[in-house]
Amino acid sequence: MIEKTVAELSAAMTSGDISSVELTQSYLDRIHKANDSLNAFITVCDDTALEQARVADKSRAQGNQNPLLGIPLAHKDIFCTTGIKTTCGSKMLHNFISPYNATVVDKFNQAGVVTLGKTNMDEFAMGSSNETSFFGPVRNPWDLEKVPGGSSGGSAAAVAADLCAMATGTDTGGSIRQPAAFCGVTGFKPSYGRVSRWGMIAFASSLDQAGPICKSAEDAALMMNVMAGIDLKDSTSADREVEDYTATLSDSVKGLRIGIPKQHFTEGLSADVEKSIREALREYEAAGAILKEINLPNSHLSVPAYYVVAPAEASANLSRFDGVRYGHRCDNPLDLEDMYKRSRSEGFGDEVKRRILIGTYALSAGFYDAYYRKAQKIRRLIKNDFDEAFKEVDVIAGPTSPHTAFGIGAKTDPVTMYLEDIYTIAVNLAGLPGISIPAGFSNDLPIGLHIVGPDFGESKVLNAAHQFQLFTDWHKAKPAAKGGI
Amino acid sequence: MEWETVIGLEVHVTLATKSKLFSGSAVAFGAEPNTQANIFDIALPGTLPVFNEEALRMAVKFGLAIDAEIGKRSVFDRKNYFYPDLPKGYQVTQLDFPTVGKGSLTVTLDDGSERTIGVTRAHIEENAGKSLHEDFSGMSGIDLNRAGEPLLEIVSEPEIYTAKEAVAYLKKLHTIILYLGISDAIMAQGSMRCDVNVSLRPKGSDVLGTRTEMKNINSFKFVEKAIYSEVERQKDILEDGGSITQETRRYDADRDETSSMRSKEVANDYRYFPEPDLLPIVIDDDYIEQVRATLPxxxxxxxxxxxxxxxxxxxxxxxxxxxxxxxxxxxxxxxxxxxxxxxxxxxxxxxxxxxxxxxxxxxxxxxxxxxxxxxxxxxxxxxxxxxxxxxxxxxxxxxxxxxxxxxxxKGLKQVTDSGEIEKLVDDVINNNPDQVQQFKDGKEQVIGFLVGQAMQLSKGKANPGQVNQLLRDKMK
Structure with missing residues (x-):
């Protein structure tokens, strides 16, 4: 049962085939069996999860028909949760318990989901391999020697290995989509502003966006129906009506115009991935979609622009972690400066420090125009590229990542790591919705197909992804349990 | 050499909103420490700012009152620095696009002459908390009640040339702010604070000299005295052939002198950049006219x-x-x-x-x-x-x-009853035969004395006109 989609589990609970308590217990058993080898969870909430499951079963018996009622979920450990530690993958917050819930958490609680626990992640969401976590790397369920991608690697691995039915993630430059691709699951980043950021620990405020990681596009739509919406506590959340994202899932792709950016099929893309993606596109074509090559002339600028904007914002966002009010404080500080220096030196890992330094540098007097201002200009160019493209096509498709999951410890050079998100970053810079869905394998490792829509084109993207999952089975493939998980 | 003093003033007023600039916390003065600081004010991770529109209204009101350009698109920026009473590690302020642009106000000097002084800009920003360095044996206490209170920082052009003009400018600003009701502007409580920039230049020069800044002066009188004192100090240095160090100085009112506040004045790099958690505030003419209609x-x-x-x-x-x-x-x-x-x-x-x-x-x-x-x-x-x-x-x-x-x-009603007045008049005539004779002899001014006597007798209550008339009648 635990391998089923949310939609299937919901139906099974409605028909009485299984209760939420039974389902929750199955996932908890699975977590206790597999987490030692995967390290996908930082915190597991056995007791409260079962209690929530009991409440859900009761509520269902009383006629509650919410499709997510009683479905066991895991939150990325970046979302603040009352009563459960919120570490953000960092020593800085290794013992932090938030006195308030993130809006996303509140919304799932109101829908009656069961919270199994909090998933591992790159420290402060800074990483593409989940190796920067203070709590150790997450392992890829398809091959335990490989990374799961990052930063939402714990959520992606947990969904892939059936440690939960669905999970939340956040995506600043690809942190939902790239791990979804590496772990063979569905990961959706909504348009910037579609999901509230209140209670989501900030990495880069103008890029961060929460979204679902799950087993199908249909499940992503069900989760989005809960997550999306304006939040008066987040001034950047969009004041736009929320659609029922399941309503248009079954629309045909006949006549759908799919743009293929030629810049995403150049050197650097592995042959196996290219082959799978081209095949996936042919599947669309066979179903009546129209493929059209498009030009995103500034896409090569997206990684450099991102690595100015994101660290700049992060350098300020992470200033609050100063050891004064909460979080790690060094022992026996000599004075204020010593407390700041040692608390932050001890509390943050290398990658976080590197990005704080890059961001601080980029914002420094005399460099601002050359870096931050220029990066913002590039951001507008990139957005314009997409706007132009969407005049001719309905969605844009290509590979999520240039290759499949790489080995743990294989990438030691930060810049090589930063290039991991070469296809996903532009989408964050432009604030667009994007999804990664399974589209094949190379050496038994999953390959992700990336589909991007125009501003607030969530329904279109989910519809295109769902249709692909109707005529392919890639999303149903399960890890061969290498290493015996 | 003859020197010209150039003064620029930066005035912070706490806007009298009901809640903080970016959170719902109350802003009452004098509350128990940290009782007016919510999860945003203490900068818990994941919290976000929500702009208090009341502060915008007040700032626009001020702008209109000094005939300033109103920024139709104001942008908030982060000003980064570490200090324990600054919970987020940055202050949210407006750098390049303030809500209030160039304006001016006209002051009247002691000699009755008028001067118009330019206001460069006025921007909205949040206050920091308060560090308490006493009573914590080797540690400091932090009170975040004030953190996030809305401030309006009003920056004058460096075109104030005397301490008296500076005070006249401040008083005028104070009056306008109170008229507008946008702040209680009580200097002693810190809801109006003044930073004074002073520099000297040879008379006739149009190049500004190196300035010093005196922060947080909390009365008009001290502003005046601080300027006098700082001008003298700078003059002494310059006339000895020395040069002024650009620095922040503290004015000590007891000793009536200024002293350097930081031994090593490092040029702080605040690494300003636009606050990504807030959208720019965009207002139109309708909004401005609506606010104008509320101006007193x-x-x-x-x-x-x-x-x-x-x-x-x-x-x-x-x-x-x-x-x-x-x-x-x-x-x-x-x-x-x-x-x-x-x-x-x-x-x-x-x-x-x-x-x-x-x-x-x-x-x-x-x-x-x-x-x-x-x-x-x-x-x-x-x-x-x-x-x-x-x-x-x-x-x-x-x-x-x-x-x-x-x-x-109190029985203070004027006596107009002619019977009573007649009795008074009779008494006065009987008691002052000499003066009555003088009057009869033509000494007209004696009447004043006699009326006075009657008034005294009546304890001031008699109608003096009636008394006067009756006296004259009786002495004919």
């Missing part, structure tokens, strides 16, 4: 009208419009009694003296405008004399009864 009559306009409508002197009109409350008080009394001159004398004379003596604001006056109106009416209808009115006024300060009740209970 401002002090300059009111003063001009008082001169015009009530025939007051510039000086009297200036005194009576120094606060909005006093102006309203005066106008009410002047209109209802129909005698602006008398009303002006009472309000700026006896009433002001009473308030000063008891250290009261006019809003807390024990004698409200209605009762002063009644008092003046009783003079005009001759129930009491102007002199008795002073006695009644004094009684009114401690007695909330009506004017008529006080006159009645």
């Amino acid at each position: 009559e401002l002090p300059d306009a009111k003063r001009a009208r008082f001169c015009d409508q009530f025939g007051l002197s510039e000086y009297d009109a200036g005194v009576l419009t120094s606060t909005r409350e006093m102006a309203e008080y005066f106008e009410s009394v002047a209109t209802k009694t129909g005698d602006a001159k008398v009303a002006a004398n009472w309000v700026s004379g006896d009433l002001q003296a009473l308030l000063n003596k008891n250290n009261l604001n006019i809003t807390d006056s024990p004698i409200k405008a209605e009762r002063l109106t009644d008092l003046i009416s009783r003079i005009k209808d001759k129930t009491i004399s102007g002199k008795i009115a002073k006695t009644v006024f004094e009684a009114m300060a401690d007695d909330s009864s009506s004017v008529d009740e006080i006159i009645e209970s």
Whole structure:
């Protein structure tokens, strides 16, 4: 049962085939069996999860028909949760318990989901391999020697290995989509502003966006129906009506115009991935979609622009972690400066420090125009590229990542790591919705197909992804349990 | 060499909103430490700012009051620095796109001359908390009640040339802010604070000299003294051939001198950048006109009208419009009694003296405008004399009864009964035969003495006109 989609589990609970308590217990058993080898969870909430499951079963018996009622979920450990530690993958917050819930958490609680626990992640969401976590790397369920991608690697691995039915993630430059691709699951980043950021620990405020990681596009739509919406506590959340994202899932792709950016099929893309993606596109074509090559002339600028904007914002966002009010404080500080220096030196890992330094540098007097201002200009160019493209096509498709999951410890050079998100970053810079869905394998490792829509084109993207999952089975493939998980 | 002083003022006022600039916390003065700091104010991870629109309204109001350009698109920026009373590690302020742009205000100097001083800009920003360095044995306490309070920072052009002008500018600013009701602007409580930039240059030069900044001076008097003191210090250095170090200095009022605040003045790099958690604030002409419609009559306009409508002197009109409350008080009394001159004398004379003596604001006056109106009416209808009115006024300060009740209970009503007055006059004539003879001999001015005697006998209550007439009749 635990391998089923949310939609299937919901139906099974409605028909009485299984209760939420039974389902929750199955996932908890699975977590206790597999987490030692995967390290996908930082915190597991056995007791409260079962209690929530009991409440859900009761509520269902009383006629509650919410499709997510009683479905066991895991939150990325970046979302603040009352009563459960919120570490953000960092020593800085290794013992932090938030006195308030993130809006996303509140919304799932109101829908009656069961919270199994909090998933591992790159420290402060800074990483593409989940190796920067203070709590150790997450392992890829398809091959335990490989990374799961990052930063939402714990959520992606947990969904892939059936440690939960669905999970939340956040995506600043690809942190939902790239791990979804590496772990063979569905990961959706909504348009910037579609999901509230209140209670989501900030990495880069103008890029961060929460979204679902799950087993199908249909499940992503069900989760989005809960997550999306304006939040008066987040001034950047969009004041736009929320659609029922399941309503248009079954629309045909006949006549759908799919743009293929030629810049995403150049050197650097592995042959196996290219082959799978081209095949996936042919599947669309066979179903009546129209493929059209498009030009995103500034896409090569997206990684450099991102690595100015994101660290700049992060350098300020992470200033609050100063050891004064909460979080790690060094022992026996000599004075204020010593407390700041040692608390932050001890509390943050290398990658976080590197990005704080890059961001601080980029914002420094005399460099601002050359870096931050220029990066913002590039951001507008990139957005314009997409706007132009969407005049001719309905969605844009290509590979999520240039290759499949790489080995743990294989990438030691930060810049090589930063290039991991070469296809996903532009989408964050432009604030667009994007999804990664399974589209094949190379050496038994999953390959992700990336589909991007125009501003607030969530329904279109989910519809295109769902249709692909109707005529392919890639999303149903399960890890061969290498290493015996 | 002759030197010219150049002064620029940065004034912070706390906007009198109900809640903080970006959170729902209350902003009452004097609350227990950290009782007005919510999860956003203490910068818990994941919290986000939500802009308080009331602060925008107040800033626009101020901008319109000084004829400033209003920024139709204001942008918030983060100003980054570490300090324990700055929970987020950055202050949210407006760098390049402030809500209020260039404006000006006109001040009247002691000699009656006027000067118009430019205001460069006024921007909205959040306050920091307070560090408490005493009572914590080797540690510091942090109170975040103030953190996130909305401030308006009003920056003048460096075109103030004397300490007196600086004070006149500050007083005018203070008056306008109180008229607008956008801040209580109490310097002693920190809801109005002043940073003073001072530099010297050779007279005739148009290049600015190196300036020093004195932060957080908390009274008009100290601003004046601090400038005098700093100008002298700089003059001494320059005349000895030295140069001024650009730095922040503290003014010590007890010793009347300034001293360097930071031994190593590192140029702080605040690494400003646009605050990504907030959208730019965009307003249109409609919004601006709506705010304009809520503007009260401002002090300059009111003063001009008082001169015009009530025939007051510039000086009297200036005194009576120094606060909005006093102006309203005066106008009410002047209109209802129909005698602006008398009303002006009472309000700026006896009433002001009473308030000063008891250290009261006019809003807390024990004698409200209605009762002063009644008092003046009783003079005009001759129930009491102007002199008795002073006695009644004094009684009114401690007695909330009506004017008529006080006159009645103290028996101060003017005697107009001709029988009683005749008796008084007879007594005076009998008791002062010499003066009566002098009058009869043609010494007209003796009448004043005799009237005075009668008034004294009546304890001031007799109608002096009647007494005068009757005396003359009887001495014919």
